Amino acid sequence: MAKSSRRRRAAKSMDRPSASTVGEVNPDDRISSLPNDILLNILDRLDVCNAARTSVLSRRWSQLPAMLPRLVISAPDLLPSETKTKKTNGKLVRRTKAAVAETLANAGLSNAELVQRTNAAVAKALADAAKAVANTAAAKATKSILARRDPGGCTIRLLSMTFYLKDDAPISVGHSVASAMATCKIEKAEFIVLTEKERLECDVYDVENYGTRFVSFFNECVNAFAGLTRLHLQNLRFAKSDFVSNILVTCKKLNYLGFLNCDTEDWITLQVEHAQLSELSIVNCRFDMVKLAWVPKLTCLVFEFWVSFKKPPLSFGHVPLLEVLRLSNVALNWHKMVKLSTFLHETSVRDLRLGFKSEKIWVQPECLTRRQAYVFCQLRILNLLSIPEGYDLTWTMFFLEAAPSLEELILTVIDHPCEMEMDEKVRRQKSYSRNKGVRWESPTSNFKHHCLTKLTFFCFQSEEYMVSHVRRVMKAAVNLGDVYLYDRLTCIYCEGEEPLKPIVFPKTDKQMSSVEKQIRKGIESPAIIHFLAAAEISDDYCARLTEDC
Template identity: 70%
Template sequence: MLPQLRINAQDILPSKIKTGMSDDELVRMSNAVVIKATKSILARRDPVECTIRLFSATFYLSDDAPLSVGHAVGSAMVTHKIEKAEFRVLTQKKRLECTIGDMLTYGKRFVLFFNKCLNAFAGLTCLCLQNLRFAESDFVSNILVTCKQLNYLGFLNCDTKSWITLQVEHAQLSELSIVNCRFDMVELTWLPKLTCLAFEIWIAFNEPPLSFGYVPLLEVLSLSNVAYNRHKMVKLSTFLGETSVLDLKLGFKCEKIWVQPECLAGRQAHVFHQLRILRLFGIPEGYDLTWTMFFLEAAPSLEELYMTVVKWKWMRR
């Protein structure tokens, strides 16, 4: 009768020290539990009396676990009422451990999983992916086309073999997270329900590889970047275009502030007119606060201001 079902491979991952197992063996063991639990629970649900408000599965992209979970969830979507369904796909190696070869391998595994479990993906409302490199440049677009019910989509350390301009169009998507990903450009072409966006780390670019199209409901925006001396500072009024966010987070992951103070007038000031909450993280110690005063003057409706100051030891570049 439980309305919410969360099955997470990380929660049942045994201790490597206590068991003496290798990483591969531990992953296989936890995945096996996820498969068994998913099949068992979904098979015993009454499709008439017990609506599943949320089904969330977190599993590793290895062996036959993805296909087994995907087929079980896809079948359940046909016979049960599942209001929200989530897949959080993990890789055995963490982001900093992954080589390009690892990412390509993980990308091929995910494409196979995706193509063989289209019924499950078509009903997903949340999808979180990490450490994937796709050989086909249009595959990310295929995800958006197939997963029509998505409310949340998250990419961590993902890219395509050939850098592309990713045009994002989706009728239902309300939250999008793109962190440490490598795309030539991300164009938010048409996202009528998008309210929350996280776009972080574009170290290889002088300008943010992001453009705002039709995002009329965008309220919460998180931007973080590593900026070196050779990089240009960003004019937020130009970058944010026609948006008017309520909650803005800016992260500075190096010794240079990448936001440029501006003299705003007329239409430019509209960008910050509704700003209520401003969060500034990783401000270099001793930095000139002219740009901070710019925000205080540009946002007349500001209610909350958070700031953290750090001492960077990175070398200048």
């Protein structure tokens, strides 16, 4: 009997895991024993929904989501899958199909057109329903998480809310955030306000409707807006011309303000005076003039697309810290050339990006006086984006002569069929330029630049005008260290579109050697020439190649 008992105990001890294998068999025990700060660091790497799900693991885990230092809740991230949406909204699909089919049938359309339009209407109805569900989920998650927050607990380092301007969800989010601001310490608070339709889908009625909705939301949640440090708005038209100024007055803590496709019914002069604003982005907006009257902490400005104006509707007042400037436009025949020395005379930027959208060059090369040259004396990085193909690039040497401290020059020469107006009749009607280039000859012979160390050329081709320009820069920049020549960039929106001109990037070692000999012929330069595929572009440079705000 004793022997049998000993055998049973021995068998159990063999089944029991040893101390060295506990972590392999039941790792949850080991994870749960970690300090709170490490567990919070782990949860911080998850999205809010997945982080919240961990609260069911134990009483201790249930307390952690309310202690997270970063709360990023985004309605687009909560959109249900297409399969789930169709299953959930089966009744909606059937009703939409029936209603649309009846309406279109009465219009006398063919069966093919009937099916196509019905499917499009169903797809839109499903997308709208999905956004409504996601918006509601985001509002509920915000209310739940912030309500459980300990007022005397951890500081919220970042509270970022992305939601659609739809139904009652924005006001619910606003009230939850305002309550949290009153009871908790929040370092950064951000609203990214989206609309159901994208910018290119919006008509006049849409932007007016969205503008009305936003004003109601703003007036209902003034306390939340007063505590924001970042605010991004899109696709809004405001009935009252002074409402944009009201945003600046109310949101006194803003560090970042972004407008995309926004305007007022009566185009106004927007006078920007703000003590804290450090970043301002105005893209595809229609204001009669934007005056940066007094923005003492502004360091970064994005101002893109003033198609409706002959010259940029922008003026600089007191912006002593402005370092980064992004300017882009689609220039037509009637647009005036911009003399940057005059336009930027109150600034001294260090990082300048100019975009041309594969159309007419709108910058006027200049022979600068000493006083005018002050504008470029601090310039360190110059990025010339979407220069049209096939035109002489000598005009870009103006920047080298104007900016003695320039360290890096980035050129992208490309025609984007997906972005360009290709219909010749429409181009004539809208006054697109046939000749997109600009001529310039340097008044200084044998000019030398001593600070430029890096030249990056995207969409380089073995064309004579590109090869000549690389030679020109290498000859002038006596301390140039590296020349990076990249193949043509891939564009997801240009898939299926044939390039307007054949691509002649050197692929083989023999071709690269031949092009390098052409570039170096008669030039003594220490620069190393690198031929690189588009796939080798770093994430840092990918960010520099976008036109986004």
